[in-house]
Each structure stands twice: as C-alpha cells, then as structure tokens.
Amino acid sequence: MEVSEALEAVQAEIKCPICAGNIRNPVTTHCGHNFCRFCLQQSWMNHEHSLPCPICHHKCQERNLIPNNLLGRIIHITKCFHSSGNEVKLKEEHMCKRHNQVLSLFCEENLQLLCPQCTQAPDHQDHDLRPVEEAASHYRQWLSEWSETLKKNVAEVKELEATQDIKAQEMNRLMYTRRQTLVSSFEHLDEVVKSVQLETLFRLEEKQRDILRELNIDITALNNYISTLKALIKEVTDKSVSSELNVLREARRIYHMYESLELPSFCSFRVRNEIYYFPPLYSTLNTIMQRFKKFPLHLEVLGCQVFKWGRHYWEVQVEDKSSWAVGVCTQRMSTCQKIRLKGGKYEAVRNDSVFLSLNEKPRRIGIYLDSLLGLISFYNLNDRSHIYSFHEKFNRPLKPYFCVGRDPSPLKICGLESSDE
Numbered sequence: 001m002e003v004s005e006a007l008e009a010v011q012a013e014i015k016c017p018i019c020a021g022n023i024r025n026p027v028t029t030h031c032g033h034n035f036c037r038f039c040l041q042q043s044w045m046n047h048e049h050s051l052p053c054p055i056c057h058h059k060c061q062e063r064n065l066i067p068n069n070l071l072g073r074i075i076h077i078t079k080c081f082h083s084s085g086n087e088v089k090l091k092e093e094h095m096c097k098r099h100n101q102v103l104s105l106f107c108e109e110n111l112q113l114l115c116p117q118c119t120q121a122p123d124h125q126d127h128d129l130r131p132v133e134e135a136a137s138h139y140r141q142w143l144s145e146w147s148e149t150l151k152k153n154v155a156e157v158k159e160l161e162a163t164q165d166i167k168a169q170e171m172n173r174l175m176y177t178r179r180q181t182l183v184s185s186f187e188h189l190d191e192v193v194k195s196v197q198l199e200t201l202f203r204l205e206e207k208q209r210d211i212l213r214e215l216n217i218d219i220t221a222l223n224n225y226i227s228t229l230k231a232l233i234k235e236v237t238d239k240s241v242s243s244e245l246n247v248l249r250e251a252r253r254i255y256h257m258y259e260s261l262e263l264p265s266f267c268s269f270r271v272r273n274e275i276y277y278f279p280p281l282y283s284t285l286n287t288i289m290q291r292f293k294k295f296p297l298h299l300e301v302l303g304c305q306v307f308k309w310g311r312h313y314w315e316v317q318v319e320d321k322s323s324w325a326v327g328v329c330t331q332r333m334s335t336c337q338k339i340r341l342k343g344g345k346y347e348a349v350r351n352d353s354v355f356l357s358l359n360e361k362p363r364r365i366g367i368y369l370d371s372l373l374g375l376i377s378f379y380n381l382n383d384r385s386h387i388y389s390f391h392e393k394f395n396r397p398l399k400p401y402f403c404v405g406r407d408p409s410p411l412k413i414c415g416l417e418s419s420d421e
Helices: 003-013 037-043 069-093 132-187 191-240 244-260 280-291
Strands: 026-028 034-036 105-107 112-114 129-131 300-302 311-317 324-330 336-342 345-349 353-356 364-370 375-380 385-391 398-403 412-419
Touching: 003 069, 026 037, 026 069, 034 037, 037 132, 105 132, 129 132, 191 244, 324 364, 324 375, 336 385, 336 398, 345 385, 353 385
Parallel strands: none
Antiparallel strands: 026 034, 105 112, 105 129, 300 398, 311 364, 311 412, 324 336, 324 398, 336 345, 345 353, 364 375, 375 385
16 A cells, blocks of 8 residues: 555544544544544533434443543644645645735635735625634534534435335225225125126226227327427428528428427326115115224324414413323424323323323423424423423424324313514
8 A cells, every 4th residue: 555545544534523624632432433522522512411422322421531642643643744745735725826825714705715915805805704724613513513404304304204105005004905895895795786896897997998098099199299200300300401492492391390280189087986886785784884983093283383483382271181292393294392191101202202200290281482492391380390391403394283192072272472583
C-alpha cells in the first residue's frame, strides 16, 4: 500500500461519525466508538436518563466521557504528516483566486467564501460575515440536525409502508373471507339457489367476454393508429431531406394528413355487483345473522382541527370508561403520542409503551401542546397532577386523537384553547 493510500485509510478512521470532520477532543464511549466531545454532548442534549451511542445505540450509564489521548496524538501526527505532502494543494484551495488572499470569512447572505478584500466589494456590504471555522461548525451542526430529521422521516415512511402492507393483507383476508362466505352460502342452498348461482356466473362471464371483445377492438384500433403515425413520420422524414420545391409541394398534403388524424375512442368499463335473489327462507336467516355481526373492537378518530404551530390546550372527559386513549397524531396516523387505559393499566405510548402509576383515577384529562418547544403534556384534572410528557420536534401537522375503546359510553371534548404566539 502506498503512503498516500495509507494516509487516506487513517484519515477515514479518524472522522467523527456525527460532524464528519476530524475528531476534536476525542472521547470514547463504553461500547468503544470515538466522537468529538462537543458533538457527543450535543447529541445527548435531549436525553435525560438514557444516553444512546449514535452508532450502535448502546445505552451509556453516565455522562462522564472517557478521553482518548492516544487517538488525539495519532490525529495530530496524521495532520502534520498529511499537511507536509499536501501543503501546496491546501494553500491553493484556501486562497482567493481573484485577490490571492486566504479565504478566511463566510458570507451568510450569499453563502460564499471570501477573503478580507472581497468583503470590500459592494455585493457584500452590510452582510453578516463569520470566520470560516465558526461557520463550518454551525453548518456541520445544522447538517447533523437535518440528518436526524431525515432519519425520522424515513422511519415514519417505513411505518406508513408497514401500515399499507397490513391493510393489503387485511384486504386479502377480507376478500378471501367474502369469497368463502359466498361459496358456502351457495353450497348450502337447494337446486334453485344453485341455478341462480350458475345464471349469475354465466352473466358475469358474458360481461367479461363482452368487455374483452371491446378491449381487443380498442387495442386493434390503437395499433392501426400507431402504424398510421409511424407511416406519417417516415413520410415526413423522407420529405424533409428532399428538394425545396418538393418540400413545399408536399407540405400542404402532409399538414392535412396530420390534421385529419384522430385518436381512436376506447371503451371504459366498471364491474358492478351482480344482483341475485335467494328464497324467502334464506333471506330471513340472513336478516337474523346480520343482527349478530361483530363490531370493531376499537374506534379511533381524529379531530377536524389541524395544529401546525402555536400552543393549544383541550380537555377530554373519560369518566368511568374501562378503556380509552387520547393524544395527538399525524394526519395519516403514522405517528401518535398518546396515553391510554388498557386492561386496567395506564400507559404512555409513542413507539414503545411506558406504564404509568397514578395516585387517582382520572375522569377528566387535560392535554397541552406546544409546537415550538416540541412538548405534549397530559394532566389529571381530578387532583391537578401531571401524568406524562412527550418531548419531540413536530415536523408535520398534528390533529387531536381519540379512541373510545370497547364500551359504548362516549368521550366528551370539554374545550379547546389555542394561541399562535
């Protein structure tokens, strides 16, 4: 391996996984990963108890970071060794091509690197200028935050994808159940019902043949239209390379041919449910069965009001319901922050469930949302105690979320107050 390749390999190993720059003030987590001290502390700002490693998510037990002095010396030696071979190249990259001065400033307005003489130009007067090191640190932090936001968006889209997959499976199961029910119904009827079945299927097959016949006619017409277009394209191509007089003589005819072209009309169809009639006895049994159909176990609804920013507060009366859930949710219900009563236990639910211990059974819940602070809090209005709070950046509009549970008694919304300040 050449010296330059070895240097590149070493430099790749001493990059901070968070800011993507050379590690500064290196520290090592208990799981063995290395970071800039500042970058790791910034990534733990929103974590109070659980301190996950940004790479493997290993839970660190304390904030005391282990300095890696050996890695720091290796980084320093690598910088010195590498700079000796690339001094000329770095000098060219850091010099202003116009004034041959060091690019030491960054214009926040135009997002440009400038030398001190560039700042005297009228284009940059009264602009906010920062030293290169300060601006680079700011934008590294900005890129890191956006990286986290994009990762959350990916996670939400994956949740939505999983939800759609579950819906597809549910639809297949439902369609299979309906097919089995229909077949079973026909099998348990007498010869009259069998004849109705055969007649219904025959009508369906006839309709299918008629639709396929019309579609084949449309396909043939479209193929003929494509052939006409290709012939016209060939003729236009041939005429375009002929003499001027020939082009002008044929232009009118070709234009009329083009104007006379008309896209063939094609049929549209809609498969409707076939109508069939059962004997009176079967109709009576079917009516009785309809009365014993099972209802969904849970009913989830979203409020009509959309919260994009500001502070909002509302109350929900739950009374003595055996199961319920209240909170906020995105419009597609891909992400929810809620508390619920399920199986006699109170839980706070985001991605995972956290069991809650309450001093008094809540009959009325207060919900406070602060979009700016990324805060959603729940309160027990019976004893005016705090139940639980979620801390998260809200990147999408939210709506109030309600789940009435299994028992038929309703949830009552008692009031809604909003402030856009």
